[in-house]
Amino acid sequence: MEQQATYQSDGLSLDAESGRRAQSATWRDYLQLTKPGINASNLLTTFTGYWLAAFTFDYNLDLQKLLLTLLGTAFVIASGATLNNYYDRDLDAKMERTRHRALPSGRIRPRTALLFGLVLLAAGLIVLAVFANPLAAMLSLLAHIFYVLVYTPLKRVTSLNTVIGSISGAMPPMIGWAAVTNNVEMGAWVLFLILFLWQPPHFLALAMLKAEEYREGGIPMLPVVRGFTETKRQMFNYAAPLVPASILLMLYANLDLAYFVTVLLSSVGYLYILFKGFRAEDDLAWARQAFGYSLIYLTVFCLAVIVSAL
Template sequence: MDQQVTLQESLETDSAMQAQSTQPATWSDYLHLTKPGITISNLMTTFTGFWLASSGSPDWALALWTMLGTALVIASGAALNNYYDRELDQKMKRTKNRGIAAGRIHPRNALLFGITLLLAGLVVLAVFANPLAAVWGLIGHIFYVLIYTPMKRVTSLNTVIGGISGAAPPVIGWVAVTNNMDMSAWLLFLILFLWQPPHFLALAMLKVEDYRAGNLPMLPVVKGFAETKRQMFLWGAVLLPASLLLFFHGNVGYIYLAVAAVTGLIYLVLLYQGFHTDDDIAWAKKMFGYSILYLTIFCAAVVVSTLVENI
């Protein structure tokens, strides 16, 4: 009986959303449903794993299929995340104009769109790369859509769990080439997993009022800024040595080692400054920006160092 009531309420909510706007959905609405910024950043790490596994001499056709399949799976996760969060998105200023929340995209269409993207992505990875790449695509998708997304409503640990899905793309790139999970693959997974909590907790600090309005138990909401900054520092402190381990187990050279050491130390210094800042929001904005810069430099350092090592 409860399930029937819940289903009825959901259908009524979907109908209300559809009635909110008389504007038809555009291709731009469907594009934004896939969160292209997140998709592109994840493809950057996918290519990094692919390049490293290829020792700087990639099969470009395989690279293209791997990137396409990964992009489709990630885009599917974003679309289904938007579908699941459609009621929640209406409560937050930064998300209330999304296609589903604003009523331009019918929830049913978003669901079918997301499922279609997932199936297409898995087929591309399995057929043109290998089944292990498709398995890792599915692992990342499951953790993002079926575990992380519902967990956002119940626990601040959602950020940590979500890190598993965010750490899958470089592994997809690696196994697409090697069809094997060796130490380098696990280190790529570990580095991306450790990078995500400081990155997303900085964003959570910036959007704390939105999350509070949405009644989401993000760490800054339930524990405050002081505890959030402490945890960000701890994650960053583990990220530094983990990133250096890739020098000993991956096909990278001293260029990578130097860059990883310097950028990691800078990250730690900036994170430590958070304990003494007078403006938490300004500091969080700086940390969010540096986390993106750190990831970009990390990927570039892997590519350049691998290339130099194999000249």
């Protein structure tokens, strides 16, 4: 009886402590749930799709509609990130890099995170449906479902999770495009293709850098289950079609010679860096370089589209 009383007392103490930690959550904790860095890069591609469609089809550039499209998309992406954090909280608790996040550390309760994610989703869909069009809202919902209900659980069971996740990550420029034309013309699909091809090399470079943490967490990322050599090969194979895909966009959108030269040089530069990986003496240093250049490549591509479309 004495041992049972002690156990119950300890349990109450732990519950109270958990409650205090949950109450100590700050606005920064909720912001981190939404993965603001990933959200920002997705909003850049959403803006690019909207901008390119508007100038390709000579639509008036409705700044209010553009801002509301970005806002609605941001809410939906933030929802996906929050629900991803909610689902992965047990995995995050196993890895040093993530165990101090608000959910695994107990500063935010799982039920609170779930509700927060669902509210963000509803808000985003309403904003897109009302102020853009139902097609843009439907595309954002499709990307959200694929990210939360397909990619997130599959991350635990297959090394193909990076490729599968690339489908939802390639949707934002289509959302921006559809917000303008209320359609998904061929230009939107080429933008989807470019973003789909860009993502595996980008995220696999990061997976190489975090391979030991993923191994510790039991997550079957490609560098963990197949090794660095196979990861490098797949990174190069996905990046190689970026050259023709980027040029193909010129057939379906209002882009000039400056765009052609910019994306050609940046794509070839990307392939050169990835090719160097096959002879790299320090795999992690090379992966860091490849990851950094992938961010530069995406930014340069979007800026080239935005400037050239004017």
